[in-house]
Amino acid sequence: MALEVHNLCKTFRDKLTMQKRQVLFDVSFEVQTGSITGFLGSNGAGKTTTMKSLLGLLQKDSGDVTFFKNQYPDFRQHIGYMPERPYFYEYLTGLEFLVFYGQLSLRESRAQIRLRAVQLLDKIGLSHAKDKLLRSYSKGMLQRIGLAQAIIHDPKFIILDEPMSGLDPDGRAQIIELIKELGQKGITLFFSSHLLDDVEKLCDRLVIIDKGRILFEGTKQTFMKSGTSGYEVSFLAKNQLQPQKVSAPDLAAVQNVLQRLQQEAAVLISVHEPRVTLEEAFAQLKREKSLS
């Protein structure tokens, strides 16, 4: 297991009124080694707070966070992180920026780190801008170099907070390709996103949070199945040309429908589980939870 989180709680205190506001309630989940796990939730659900608490940027009230089963003296050596808004040192050039982060994480000579940085810049398609100051980079370029700083030291686990936010379709496609490539290398990825289409394309596992509580944790298939409600039977009724559909909640109900269709001499077209998108399943889960 790459990450285990148990009963994580976090409270913020208002600076003026000193009023407490709890934002994470006993958050528990796991991230399997080598998986690409999507962290989903609406705005203000607690995604960024959870990520920052995992990394020690926020002091947690209680709970346990264990990376790599505590097998490394400092887990941060093997972690890459890209925050939500890519604010970086704008007075540095692309190359200086990557060398700086490489030096902080690697025990290699400056020349070796520089070589790594040059290769990485080439890989993310920014070698033409390596000597330009970051203040002249576009949003897409900043997002790419942000991802590069997270992987300069070949981490085993990468945490990305909204890596596709604010990007145009081209920029999104590039980031998706990079994430896919990292996933194929066996690196564990944990990332949050509002863009459910992208999450659907990339992830094999999902963790869903709402109002500071975990709603779902498991594989993408399980989650999307949970959004379906039984089966759909398509048929042509006797002397009709327009196909019709009937829903059946379970297999026994499907059996009944099939018997009825046989009695009515209808023509069966198909019996299938209706496919729902991640977005539909997510909306349904939220509806169910708000009703309960």
Next chain:
Amino acid sequence: MKNIFIISQNTFRELLRNRVLYALLFFAAFLIILMIVLGQLSFTEQFRLSVSLGLASIHMCMAALTIFIGGSIVYREIDKLTILTVLVRPLSRAQFLMGKYIGFLQLMFVFALGFFTLFSLSLSFMGFNYNLIDFAIVFFGMCLEVMVLLAVTILFSTFSASFLTIIFTLCFFFIGHWSESLYELIKGSYDPGYSEVIKLAHILLPNLEVFNWRLQPMESFVTAASFGKAVVLSLLWTACCMQGATLIFRKRDFA
């Protein structure tokens, strides 16, 4: 140590690429030369006046640069969220603060050397005879004061915004320079309660006048004891402030 060095080098580079700094430096150089030239207006004490005005303006410039630029070096990292990607690396928050401190101090030492050179050249140009060692002692005292001021600035910036840090450090600077005079003034007060408060403040707050050796070129008054005392005090105050800053910074959330 390696991490402190990397952060300090980055801080140094950041400051060197700050265009506002060059405007301030230009203004400082202009002020120093102006003060030395103004000293020429005196009828009999030209050397004394030129040196006093010149050193006073250098002192003010170095203090202002430390307070106004130093006041934002930590806060800017927090405000611009650049700190997020740094603190997830294998380095402690204490190392981060030390790196910022040393990086800025490096820059101030370079400035002090620049001011020292400019000042000496200006005096030579005016045709004055002087002892270079005396001026080196004065500049060393200024550097010790910058060390303390910067540590205080970093302490304040761990829990307050840039503007408040500057206000707090300015207060500290003025109290630090006036506490001795206030103490002398209040010693004869008839109100025992009031004089006790001033006495306590005098003991608790650093006396920045221990680094003021600006009369040295005229009076040669700095002894080995006062020199040693200033060095020890500056190290002690710096260590206390940086320790306090680390304790606060360790508990801080970066939301």
